Amino acid sequence: MPSYTPMIQQYLHIKAQYPDAFLFFRLGDFYELFFDDAIKAAQELEITLTSRDGGGDERVPMCGVPYHSAQGYIEQLIEKGYKVAICEQVEDPKAAKGVVRREVVQLITPGTLMEGKGLSDKENCYLAALTPFADGTYGLAYADLSTGEVRLTLLSSWEETANELHAIRARELVVSSDSDDGWVRELKERFAATVSYEDEAAWRDEWDRVAGHVGQEKLRSTLARLLHYLVRTQKRRLDHLQPAELYQVDQYMKMDRHSKQHLELVETVRLKGRKGSLLWLLDETVTAMGGRLLKQWLDRPLVNREEIERRLDFVETLKAAYFERQELRSGLHSVYDIERLAGRISYGNANARDLVQLKKSLLEVPALRRTVGALPLSEAGRLAERLDPCEELVELLERSIQEQPPLSVKEGNIIKDGYDQRLDRCRDASRNGKAWIAELEAKEREATGIKSLKVGYNRVFGYYIEVTKPNLPLVPEGRYERKQTLANAERFITPELKEKEALILEAEEKSIELEYELFVAIREQTKQYIPRLQTLAKAIAELDVLQSFAAVSDERRYVRPQFSTERVLAIQGGRHPVVEKVLGTQTYVPNDCYMDREREMLLITGPNMAGKSTYMRQVALTAIMAQIGCFVPAERAVLPIFDQVFTRIGAADDLAAGQSTFMVEMLEARHAIAHATQNSLILFDEIGRGTSTYDGMALAQAIIEYIHDRIGAKTLFSTHYHELTALEETLPRLVNVHARAVEENGKVVFLHQIAAGAADKSYGIHVAELAGLPSSLIERARCLLAEWEQSTPKREAAESSARSPQADEEDAPAKTAGQASGRPPSRAAGERKARERETVVEQLTMFPDLAPAPVGASLSQKEKKVLAALKDLHLLEMTPLEALNKLYELQKLLK
Numbered sequence: 001m002p003s004y005t006p007m008i009q010q011y012l013h014i015k016a017q018y019p020d021a022f023l024f025f026r027l028g029d030f031y032e033l034f035f036d037d038a039i040k041a042a043q044e045l046e047i048t049l050t051s052r053d054g055g056g057d058e059r060v061p062m063c064g065v066p067y068h069s070a071q072g073y074i075e076q077l078i079e080k081g082y083k084v085a086i087c088e089q090v091e092d093p094k095a096a097k098g099v100v101r102r103e104v105v106q107l108i109t110p111g112t113l114m115e116g117k118g119l120s121d122k123e124n125c126y127l128a129a130l131t132p133f134a135d136g137t138y139g140l141a142y143a144d145l146s147t148g149e150v151r152l153t154l155l156s157s158w159e160e161t162a163n164e165l166h167a168i169r170a171r172e173l174v175v176s177s178d179s180d181d182g183w184v185r186e187l188k189e190r191f192a193a194t195v196s197y198e199d200e201a202a203w204r205d206e207w208d209r210v211a212g213h214v215g216q217e218k219l220r221s222t223l224a225r226l227l228h229y230l231v232r233t234q235k236r237r238l239d240h241l242q243p244a245e246l247y248q249v250d251q252y253m254k255m256d257r258h259s260k261q262h263l264e265l266v267e268t269v270r271l272k273g274r275k276g277s278l279l280w281l282l283d284e285t286v287t288a289m290g291g292r293l294l295k296q297w298l299d300r301p302l303v304n305r306e307e308i309e310r311r312l313d314f315v316e317t318l319k320a321a322y323f324e325r326q327e328l329r330s331g332l333h334s335v336y337d338i339e340r341l342a343g344r345i346s347y348g349n350a351n352a353r354d355l356v357q358l359k360k361s362l363l364e365v366p367a368l369r370r371t372v373g374a375l376p377l378s379e380a381g382r383l384a385e386r387l388d389p390c391e392e393l394v395e396l397l398e399r400s401i402q403e404q405p406p407l408s409v410k411e412g413n414i415i416k417d418g419y420d421q422r423l424d425r426c427r428d429a430s431r432n433g434k435a436w437i438a439e440l441e442a443k444e445r446e447a448t449g450i451k452s453l454k455v456g457y458n459r460v461f462g463y464y465i466e467v468t469k470p471n472l473p474l475v476p477e478g479r480y481e482r483k484q485t486l487a488n489a490e491r492f493i494t495p496e497l498k499e500k501e502a503l504i505l506e507a508e509e510k511s512i513e514l515e516y517e518l519f520v521a522i523r524e525q526t527k528q529y530i531p532r533l534q535t536l537a538k539a540i541a542e543l544d545v546l547q548s549f550a551a552v553s554d555e556r557r558y559v560r561p562q563f564s565t566e567r568v569l570a571i572q573g574g575r576h577p578v579v580e581k582v583l584g585t586q587t588y589v590p591n592d593c594y595m596d597r598e599r600e601m602l603l604i605t606g607p608n609m610a611g612k613s614t615y616m617r618q619v620a621l622t623a624i625m626a627q628i629g630c631f632v633p634a635e636r637a638v639l640p641i642f643d644q645v646f647t648r649i650g651a652a653d654d655l656a657a658g659q660s661t662f663m664v665e666m667l668e669a670r671h672a673i674a675h676a677t678q679n680s681l682i683l684f685d686e687i688g689r690g691t692s693t694y695d696g697m698a699l700a701q702a703i704i705e706y707i708h709d710r711i712g713a714k715t716l717f718s719t720h721y722h723e724l725t726a727l728e729e730t731l732p733r734l735v736n737v738h739a740r741a742v743e744e745n746g747k748v749v750f751l752h753q754i755a756a757g758a759a760d761k762s763y764g765i766h767v768a769e770l771a772g773l774p775s776s777l778i779e780r781a782r783c784l785l786a787e788w789e790q791s792t793p794k795r796e797a798a799e800s801s802a803r804s805p806q807a808d809e810e811d812a813p814a815k816t817a818g819q820a821s822g823r824p825p826s827r828a829a830g831e832r833k834a835r836e837r838e839t840v841v842e843q844l845t846m847f848p849d850l851a852p853a854p855v856g857a858s859l860s861q862k863e864k865k866v867l868a869a870l871k872d873l874h875l876l877e878m879t880p881l882e883a884l885n886k887l888y889e890l891q892k893l894l895k
């Protein structure tokens with residue numbers, strides 16, 4: 001270190017405090033990066049790597065970006081999950097003795113974005129702090145710095161915590177520095193987040209404003225971690241942080257990440273984009289604030305009936321009030337993102353344009369308030385009261401800030417005339433000076449007789465008088481002083497001109513300084529309105545989401561759902577909202593769904609492509625839409641209020657994360673079975689298809705029986721195992737329905753209608769034909785099917801998913817025998833299935849309660865050990881890869 005130059009020493013000293021960030025070191029008009037930072041940044045940003053002499057033995061690697069275009073580069077690094085420490089010169093270089101003093105003024109991190117491309121209008125950007133406690137609970141606190149929102153909850157398990165982290169999609173997670181490495185790695189990979197460290201530290205009094213009401217120590221310490229991190233990185237007061245909202249996850253309908261994905265609530269499975277999701281369909285919001293709130297509501301459907309009805313009342317009123325709704329929409333169009341503007345004002349980086357946007361937004365509020373207040377609904381009256389127009393603030397901004405100020409706050413042209421006398425005086429001086437100069441041209445032309453004489457200005461020489469070469473003899477001796485020679489003209493100054501120029505420049509410089517001073521003072525004054533602006537922003541966001549629901553409901557003919565306390569689900573003419581929108585209302589075939597206490601499970605059969613998954617999804621989406629307070633796509637809908645929704649639909653397998661299709665299916669089934677209650681909704685699509693027929697069928701049946709007998713959740717279960725349809729005989733609350741298809745001229749026609757009873761045929765080969773498989777292949781499949789159908793007993797296993805009516809008839813005696821003895825398929829198969837039993841055991845151990853009678857007696861010590869190890873695995877706490885590795889290890893033991 002001693003041989004480095006003082007500046008490099010200063011750099012190294014500061015860099016040592018920010019080892020995990022790129023240090024942007026201000027040198028004149030550039031931010032420079034040195035050493036490893038420079039090498040890495042040059043690669044990431046594709047900029048030139050150079051070097052400089054730093055006093056040491058070797059040259060110091062270096063790269064840099066201009067100060068004025070640094071924002072784009074910083075955003076690129078943040079986007080990639082890095083952090084950037086901004087190190088500024090904090091004293092005037094002219095006044096500095098030795099090296100200019102420098103300090104890091106802000107640490108920009110992925111979870112603390114305040115502006116830029118990384119911040120999308122309709123999405124929150126969360127930073128979350130997480131504390132695991134010894135009793136297995138987790139404290140979670142998160143904040144969106146750009147909006148000031150802070151939320152806080154205590155979660156009872158890692159599984160619950162992981163669900164919450166997935167839902168909020170935090171970009172950065174703050175944990176204690178002694179966290180377990182494996183856990184940190186999991187956090188990084190599983191949630192694609194940057195992990196940062198902050199250790200527990202004392203509570204500061206100033207935080208009482210944010211969380212004075214939070215008494216529980218676990219929550220306070222987690223919140224303290226979050227706030228300490230914010231203070232350490234942002235290095236300023238964060239007055240816009242709102243009082244922390246304390247919540248519990250069971251205030252909302254619970255849905256795990258997979259269920260949300262399968263139902264495509266906020267993004268589609270295939271394209272991972274918004275388009276095609278329920279959010280895309282419902283988003284008729286006009287403001288960014290409304291857009292963000294809609295996503296939050298969709299992530300957290302309500303379970304409190306009163307709250308749901310309150311939203312529905314509002315939507316119903318707005319739906320009926322077409323003209324008022326149009327008025328509201330057009331008013332909302334002129335409202336900017338007040339929530340983020342408030343954040344920027346408090347943060348101290350709002351410019352004059354931001355204040356003009358704020359004023360314009362506030363000017364819309366009285367009209368919005370009038371329209372909402374006039375709606376025939378008491379709830380609307382309450383919302384209108386929260387639409388605070390902040391008149392004094394509007395008056396201040398109206399009086400002070402020009403209508404079209406520049407982006408920069410240091411170049412003047414911000415403050416209106418008449419706002420401040422000192423400024424007016426400066427401006428007068430400058431204007432008078434300029435007027436004098438404007439008159440000078442005419443005066444001098446007359447005095448000299450030079451018609452082409454001009455008065456001009458440039459940055460280097462200031463004001464001058466220009467005379468073309470042919471006229472030079474007419475220039476008055478002594479009065480004009482030569483300043484510059486051009487190709488065909490000479491430029492002169494006079495003492496009076498210079499005097500006026502000095503006056504003008506001085507006045508301008510002074511007014512620019514004054515304007516900045518005044519602007520900062522106005523911004524400070526605006527700060528006092530932040531709590532009011534935040535309340536207003538919330539009310540606007542709510543109004544926007546409710547009008548969006550009303551607009552969609554009106555346009556798409558949705559109806560108000562009713563809620564049943566008797567656990568009845570009765571949907572008449574129900575539609576899948578997104579498929580209906582994509583296919584068109586004319587093409588979409590509506591379907592009914594009826595379930596109650598005596599009819600808790602629907603076993604859905606029918607050919608591929610017949611509409612089974614769509615039907616199941618439409619039931620779940622209808623329930624979710626109802627519980628966020630929106631109307632639903634049906635002619636009539638009576639619904640229970642569901643506490644949780646579980647889905648396993650389609651093949652959204654996490655193969656990249658090391659999970660096999662079957663494993664994912666089993667894990668999700670386990671999750672549902674472990675948590676569902678009689679107030680839950682379960683959708684299982686072809687569970688068990690990913691393994692050999694008997695395994696799959698056995699599992700499917702065992703799962704159905706378990707849910708039926710022990711949980712009683714409303715369940716829709718689709719399957720290609722036709723044998724399972726016989727369960728209707730033995731499970732009193734299970735009913736068969738099927739998706740209809742008919743054959744016309746040898747071609748299959750899907751009717752997309754759900755009808756009572758079981759399907760009689762599979763049409764798998766027809767679907768393959770539709771998919772364009774070669775005709776010779778299709779013919780061969782037909783021959784094989786016919787052959788197998790002839791020799792049913794031998795080939796039962798293989799044909800089960802492509803069974804014809806004749807085959808069903810041939811199987812009838814076995815079914816009858818089975819039915820007589822209780823559970824048809826497994827018992828009917830009798831001894832044959834007993835042979836299969838051992839292979840099923842391993843999979844059933846995932847559902848301990850479903851496992852058949854103890855078979856341990858016949859197992860070897862080694863096998864018992866493996867079984868015990870399997871039983872003790874906490875699968876949901878392992879990464880997919882760890883689970884697979886463990887399985888591999890156990891399997892190896894057996895071999």
Ligand SMILES: Nc1ncnc2c1ncn2[C@@H]1O[C@H](COP(=O)(O)OP(=O)(O)OP(=O)(O)O)[C@@H](O)[C@H]1O
Nearest residue numbers: 587588589590607608609610611612613614615752
């Ligand atoms: N009610 C409906 N009205 C019109 N079209 C529908 C309807 N339901 C489904 N469809 C269309 O049929 C296609 C197949 O539906 P879906 O995926 O639900 O079939 P499936 O029976 O679950 O098939 P598989 O068994 O192969 O998974 C959908 O993509 C949709 O375009």
